[in-house]
Amino acid sequence: MKTENKRTVTHIVKQLLNLSIKEIDHVIGNNHYDYLMDVKEYVELSSTFKSDYWKIVNRVVDNGYVYLKTNEVIRLIRDKIKTEIYKRIKESPVPNIPKNLQYLVGIVKNRPLPRAPLESSQLTTYPPCAMRVIARSEANENLSHFERFFLTAFLLKTGKSVEDVIKFFSTSPDFNEKVARYQVEHIAGLKGGRKAYNVPDCKTLFSQSLCYKDESCNGISHPLQYGKRYVKRGEKSSDRKGHIPKEDF
Amino acid sequence: MKKVLIEKDTFLKKTFKKYYYGFITKLRVPSRLPEREIGYLTFSPERMVRHLALKSEGELRALILHEVPKALYYSSAYYDDPSAPINERIWKGADLIFDIDLDHLPYEENLMTSFYICPICKNMFDNLINKNCPNCNSQTIEEVKIATKKGLESCKKEIIKLTEILEKDFGLLKDNFCIYFSGKRGYHLTVEGSKYEIADQPFRIELSDYLTLNGFKINRILNENISIEQQIHQFPSPWERGWLGRFSREYIKSTFSDFINHDEDSFRKILLSILSSSKHENLLSSLESIKKRLSVKIDVAVTTDVHRIFRMPDTLHGGTGLVKKKVDEIDKFSPLTDAVVLSDEPTKIHVLYSPKLELKDTFYGPYKNEDITLPEYVATFLVAMGLAQTIENS
Numbered sequence: 001m002k003t004e005n006k007r008t009v010t011h012i013v014k015q016l017l018n019l020s021i022k023e024i025d026h027v028i029g030n031n032h033y034d035y036l037m038d039v040k041e042y043v044e045l046s047s048t049f050k051s052d053y054w055k056i057v058n059r060v061v062d063n064g065y066v067y068l069k070t071n072e073v074i075r076l077i078r079d080k081i082k083t084e085i086y087k088r089i090k091e092s093p094v095p096n097i098p099k100n101l102q103y104l105v106g107i108v109k110n111r112p113l114p115r116a117p118l119e120s121s122q123l124t125t126y127p128p129c130a131m132r133v134i135a136r137s138e139a140n141e142n143l144s145h146f147e148r149f150f151l152t153a154f155l156l157k158t159g160k161s162v163e164d165v166i167k168f169f170s171t172s173p174d175f176n177e178k179v180a181r182y183q184v185e186h187i188a189g190l191k192g193g194r195k196a197y198n199v200p201d202c203k204t205l206f207s208q209s210l211c212y213k214d215e216s217c218n219g220i221s222h223p224l225q226y227g228k229r230y231v232k233r234g235e236k237s238s239d240r241k242g243h244i245p246k247e248d249f
Numbered sequence: 250m251k252k253v254l255i256e257k258d259t260f261l262k263k264t265f266k267k268y269y270y271g272f273i274t275k276l277r278v279p280s281r282l283p284e285r286e287i288g289y290l291t292f293s294p295e296r297m298v299r300h301l302a303l304k305s306e307g308e309l310r311a312l313i314l315h316e317v318p319k320a321l322y323y324s325s326a327y328y329d330d331p332s333a334p335i336n337e338r339i340w341k342g343a344d345l346i347f348d349i350d351l352d353h354l355p356y357e358e359n360l361m362t363s364f365y366i367c368p369i370c371k372n373m374f375d376n377l378i379n380k381n382c383p384n385c386n387s388q389t390i391e392e393v394k395i396a397t398k399k400g401l402e403s404c405k406k407e408i409i410k411l412t413e414i415l416e417k418d419f420g421l422l423k424d425n426f427c428i429y430f431s432g433k434r435g436y437h438l439t440v441e442g443s444k445y446e447i448a449d450q451p452f453r454i455e456l457s458d459y460l461t462l463n464g465f466k467i468n469r470i471l472n473e474n475i476s477i478e479q480q481i482h483q484f485p486s487p488w489e490r491g492w493l494g495r496f497s498r499e500y501i502k503s504t505f506s507d508f509i510n511h512d513e514d515s516f517r518k519i520l521l522s523i524l525s526s527s528k529h530e531n532l533l534s535s536l537e538s539i540k541k542r543l544s545v546k547i548d549v550a551v552t553t554d555v556h557r558i559f560r561m562p563d564t565l566h567g568g569t570g571l572v573k574k575k576v577d578e579i580d581k582f583s584p585l586t587d588a589v590v591l592s593d594e595p596t597k598i599h600v601l602y603s604p605k606l607e608l609k610d611t612f613y614g615p616y617k618n619e620d621i622t623l624p625e626y627v628a629t630f631l632v633a634m635g636l637a638q639t640i641e642n643s
Contacts, residue, residue, distance in 0.1 A: 028493065029483040039419065040445065043452045052464045056455050062490035064420030064444070 006034055009073055017080055019045075026067065028060060035073050036065040045076040127226035128212040129205050130154050137172060146208055152187045153199045157224055162188055199224055252620075254599060254638040258293035258319075264629050265565050266317045268591055273314060276563045277575070278306040279323050280441060284341065286331035288558045289318035290567065299558065302332035319567035322558035325439065335556065342446040345415075345453075346559055347460075348551040349407045350435035351400045355541065360400035361434070362604045365390050366635060373602035373617075393634055396434040398607060401584050404435045408579060411438060411545045414460060418491055419445070428576040430584040432566030436576070437559065453553045460552075462492070462544040467536050470496055473529050481520050486513060492543075499539045565590075570629030586610055593624035600637040606630075 006023065013021045022036040037045075039061055046054040060067040068076075097105060126134070133151045137143055143151070148169070155165050165184050169175060182191065189196030201222045205211040220226055279285060287309070288299035303309050313321065324331065326343035351361055365374045370385040377383070382390045408428055415421045421443055429437045445452070458464055470485060470493065485493035487501055505519055524532070551557060560566070560573050574588040586609050600616040607613075613627050620640060623631075631637035 028489055029485055030479065040448055040452060043455045047451050052466060055458060055464045057459045057462060057465045057492070058469060060489075060491045060493060061418045061459065063417070067490075 006070055009070055010035075012081070013073065013077060016084065017077060019077075021073070022065070024067075028067070032069065033060070033067040034070045035068040037068055037073070037076075039064050039066050042066040042068075042076070045080065048079065125226070126158075127217060127220075127223045128214050129202075129210055129223055132212050133210070137169070140171060142174065143172065147210065148183075149187065149197070150200055150205065150208075150210065152184055153197050154223060156184075156188050156196070157199050162190070251643050253641045253643050255641055256293070257632055257635070257638065260632055260639045261319070261567065261570070261629065262292045262317050264570065264591060264625065265319075266314075268565060269313050269317060272563075272590070273310050276310065276313070278309055279561060281327055282306065282309060282323075284327040284329075284331065286324035286326070286328065286556075286558060287312075288322040288324075289316060290320040290322075291316065292319045292567075295319070300332050300334075302330065313564075318564075321561045321564040323561045324556065324558050326556055340555065343555050343557075345440040345443060345445055345448075345456075346551055346557065347411055347438040348431070348435065348548040349404045349411070349438075349546060350431070350548055351394070351396050351404060352434065353546045353548050354400075354403055354407070355546070357403070359397055360403055361394045361396055362606075363392060363394045364602070364604070365392055366602060367391075368635065371601050391635060393636065394434065395604065395606060395634065398585060400434070401430075405579055405582070407546050408436045408438060410543075411460065411547065414545065415440065418459075419456075421445075427562075428579060429562055430571075430574045430576060430582070430588050431560060432564075432571045432573045432588060433569050437573070439559075450553055450555050453555065454549075457547065457549040457552045460545040460547055461549060462540050463549075465492065465540060467533065467540070469493065470536060471529075471532055477521070477524055480524055481517055484520055484524075486516065495543055496536065496539055499543060500536070503535065503539065566633075568633050570626060570633045583610075589626045591626040591629050593626065595622045596625045596628035597622045597640045598628045598631060598637040599640055600631060603631055603636050 010021065010023055013019050019041050020038050024033060024036055026033045039056060042059075043056060052058060056066065130151065133143065133147050136147070137151065151168075152165055155168065156162070160168075162181070162184050166177065166180050169180050169184075170177070185191045187197045199222070200208070202211055202213070202217075202220065205223065217226060283302065283304050286299065287301040287303050288297065289301075289312070290297055301312075303312065312318075324343070325346045327341040329339040329341065331338065354360060365377050365382075366372070367374075367382040367385060367387055367390045369387040369389060370382060372382065372384045374383060374390075377390065380390070381388055412423065412426060412428075415426070416423055421440055425440050425443055427439045427441070429439075431437050445456075448456075470483070471480060472483060475483065485497040487494060487497040489497060501516075504523065551559075562573050562575055565572055570591055571584075571588040572590045574584070574590075576582045576587075585607055589609050597620065599618075599620050600614075601618060603614040603616045605612055605614045608627055608630060613623065628637065628639060632639060
């Protein structure tokens with residue numbers, strides 16, 4: 001299975017992305033390396049990663065090549081594959097829609113997007129930061145403005161409706177439905193600037209002392225990645241620990 | 250007979266002109282000259298001229314003889330049209346360039362002789378309390394730094410470290426390296442025609458960080474959070490590639506220099522005894538000092554600048570009168586002899602101050618406030634440094 005995977009990765013990197021890569025089988029200390037990648041190509045691919053882990057000074061570099069493990073190669077090419085797929089979709093010709101069906105295009109275009117599937121908003125898949133605010137709210141504790149904002153934006157983005165969110169806050173000690181509705185609708189982008197607010201990222205939550213990250217976060221940088229990864233990749237949490245240390249993403 | 254002191258630039262320009270007239274046919278012109286930007290610094294009034302494009306070697310030689318520049322520069326980058334405004338020209342690539350300067354080496358005694366000289370009251374001081382001249386309170390007081398032989402030897406060691414890493418880790422060929430003495434306080438290394446020629450700035454930043462060990466994680470070698478057995482297993486072998494092997498070899502050298510039994514098992518055994526008997530903090534601090542020793546002290550700003558103009562080889566340094574000299578064999582190269590190209594014609598100067606210095610295997614000085622006749626290259630060195638003025642009798 002492992003060889004199979006390696007072959008697939010090699011094929012994708014070489015054929016699809018046109019990068020030079022060599023298969024190897026080399027152990028250094030506690031690390032087993034599977035690939036050599038040209039150092040220039042490596043730097044291009046890793047340039048968007050912020051962690052020092054990916055700097056070439058922290059890699060084994062020899063004769064113009066960087067030593068890599070399979071999972072590191074996969075991480076490196078992920079974004080490039082995404083770009084490649086988008087490019088191919090964009091380049092592929094769009095067939096003409098028959099005249100008698102064109103009126104449907106307008107209807108479909110203007111229809112609101114379906115809400116995100118509810119699996120991802122099962123309470124068990126929420127990140128610890130959200131769970132903590134929810135618990136505080138359920139214990140009828142008074143939430144700060146920022147906590148309310150975070151929770152509202154988070155619940156809306158994970159598929160809850162405005163009504164659901166208002167209902168959720170209805171138990172809080174100073175609940176005022178008019179004010180709550182205005183604020184929730186504002187955050188949802190239905191009022192004011194008509195722009196839905198984004199959920200604050202982990203860094204912001206951390207600086208607001210609202211980050212309660214634990215192992216299950218697995219180095220995500222945004223609370224919404226937590227739910228998505230969990231559901232979309234359908235992996236067991238033990239798989240996700242992988243071989244790349246947590247700090248590396 | 251009246252003694253007249255000649256202006257610094259008047260004398261230097263005359264000396265430079267004489268040199269260039271005699272040497273011009275032997276001047277080695279940089280490769281791909283028409284694709285490079287050329288710039289130069291004029292003698293008084295000092296002015297920087299940039300964005301020149303020269304079509305031929307003849308044009309370069311004519312420029313030198315006509316302008317007699319105080320300093321002449323060429324870009325490491327190649328452009329479609331080097332004279333076009335910087336945003337409009339197409340960047341086609343750039344040589345890899347490295348600058349090892351004494352200013353970037355960690356402090357050690359006797360690498361440089363440094364003192365202060367006041368151009369107004371002509372007094373010399375070893376130290377300053379503030380930025381003003383202690384005698385006349387002038388704010389134009391200047392620091393003078395003269396590289397010593399020992400200092401330039403230390404720069405050489407950095408060049409040797411640099412070439413070893415570029416060759417082994419980055420697969421560059423020694424034949425593509427050109428090493429130069431900069432003409433003042435260090436060495437330059439340029440790599441032409443490598444696969445990194447088209448590398449952009451982010452790559453050059455990564456390369457610089459690699460060489461200077463900026464961001465290097467010591468826990469790749471020693472990690473407190475794992476068991477001793479794992480630590481011993483993790484510790485890189487001295488035969489390993491890249492930085493890991495270098496750290497290991499340096500660690501062996503500094504910790505158990507009697508290690509002669511070159512095999513993996515005995516190495517791990519010794520490690521076991523060291524790791525289980527030493528404090529983690531001590532091990533860590535010895536690895537930190539190894540990191541300082543191993544890192545290559547390049548000027549990062551030079552390597553990461555893809556539009557830099559760099560001193561042209563075979564041209565004179567306006568601050569010393571020495572030439573930027575190509576180094577064929579670094580071990581045998583003697584900068585304070587090999588880069589002396591001016592004549593030894595007796596030249597009369599008035600020296601404000603000069604420490605003892607060595608040029609062409611001869612010691613001169615120290616001098617203080619005295620008239621003396623010295624070979625032209627020594628006189629030029631002192632005048633260019635702002636320590637002396639030439640005397641003419643009228």
